[in-house]
Amino acid sequence: MRLIFLGPTGSGKGTQAKIISSQFGLRHLSTGDMLRDVSKSETELGKKLEEIMTKGDLVTDELVNQIVSETLNKPEYKNYILDGFPRTRAQAEFLSEIIGEDYLVINFDLDSEILKTRVVSRFTCKKCHAIYNIELHPLKKEGVCDICGSTEFDHRSDNNDESITKRIDIYKEQIASILDFYSGKEKLYIVNASDTVENISKHIIDTIKTIDFE
Ligand code: AMP
Numbered sequence: 001m002r003l004i005f006l007g008p009t010g011s012g013k014g015t016q017a018k019i020i021s022s023q024f025g026l027r028h029l030s031t032g033d034m035l036r037d038v039s040k041s042e043t044e045l046g047k048k049l050e051e052i053m054t055k056g057d058l059v060t061d062e063l064v065n066q067i068v069s070e071t072l073n074k075p076e077y078k079n080y081i082l083d084g085f086p087r088t089r090a091q092a093e094f095l096s097e098i099i100g101e102d103y104l105v106i107n108f109d110l111d112s113e114i115l116k117t118r119v120v121s122r123f124t125c126k127k128c129h130a131i132y133n134i135e136l137h138p139l140k141k142e143g144v145c146d147i148c149g150s151t152e153f154d155h156r157s158d159n160n161d162e163s164i165t166k167r168i169d170i171y172k173e174q175i176a177s178i179l180d181f182y183s184g185k186e187k188l189y190i191v192n193a194s195d196t197v198e199n200i201s202k203h204i205i206d207t208i209k210t211i212d213f214e
Pocket of ligand 1: 053
């Protein structure tokens with residue numbers, strides 16, 4: 001089973017990717033996480049990525065396509081959720097070339113102003129990567145991760161106002177052409193991302209169950 005989650009930063013696609021991947025035993029492949037790992041390395045490429053990502057720009061299609069195809073070529077990558085890829089029409093076309101047409105695309109649709117509030121107050125557990133939000137999904141016990149008990153958290157360096165606005169603008173520029181690519185193939189499901197986490201998961205699960213994956 002191959003799922004492709006499309007949506008701007010803050011739309012909740014990462015949270016849903018975690019829930020759905022664990023329920024169906026799928027690998028969760030986030031290009032943002034993969035690129036952040038590379039950006040932490042003390043290499044020329046690492047430094048360049050750090051700069052691009054902090055500003056909220058997109059990394060080149062060439063580099064992201066290469067990272068994704070190297071991963072998806074591994075035999076253990078048969079059933080997965082792609083989170084954050086494709087982000088351009090060229091990436092969508094490349095993806096179809098390498099994986100064929102057996103997939104379902106889920107687009108997380110949400111208003112830009114709600115997105116901004118969500119992203120500014122978002123933080124993640126350093127150890128298990130659980131995603132929290134000061135307003136929408138706070139910690140049950142202050143300073144302690146609900147899932148693994150860790151007391152260390154990450155606030156992403158790209159979650160500043162300028163970077164968020166740029167990421168949302170770039171998303172809006174690119175998404176129409178990506179949706180056009182997928183809607184022509186009738187493999188597209190649109191989810192109302194302002195709904196509750198539980199309802200969104202339910203809608204996605206119900207939809208997945210109607211699809212005959214190879
Ligand atoms: P995310 O964690 O999905 O919000 O991604 C964080 C950052 O990684 C983005 O703002 C981009 O700079 C970069 N990135 C992630 N996925 C892609 C992609 N598919 N194409 C280009 N850049 C990407």
